[in-house]
Amino acid sequence: MPAPLRIHLTPEEDARLRELETNPVVPFRVRRRARAVRLAAQGWTAPRIARHLGLDRTTLHRDLRRWPERGMEGLWTASPPGPGPAGPRP
Numbered sequence: 001m002p003a004p005l006r007i008h009l010t011p012e013e014d015a016r017l018r019e020l021e022t023n024p025v026v027p028f029r030v031r032r033r034a035r036a037v038r039l040a041a042q043g044w045t046a047p048r049i050a051r052h053l054g055l056d057r058t059t060l061h062r063d064l065r066r067w068p069e070r071g072m073e074g075l076w077t078a079s080p081p082g083p084g085p086a087g088p089r090p
Contacts, residue, residue, distance in 0.1 A: 007040040007067055014038065033063050033075045040064055
């Protein structure tokens, strides 16, 4: 059985994520990312979260890695461009 992702939330972070998750004005991707972070903090495994939210596991891992690096801002923005197989992106 896969180990749960290690994300710890303060009560304030959890409350803010819950607000984002349920606000219909917030873009769908942001709501889904907020839900994924909350589920990971509750001890869900990556495969279970991915199945529950209908995400590819690679996408889920990318989204969850943003949390410790960028916090709330990471929910709203895509990963910065980085080197790929053909080198850095313009």
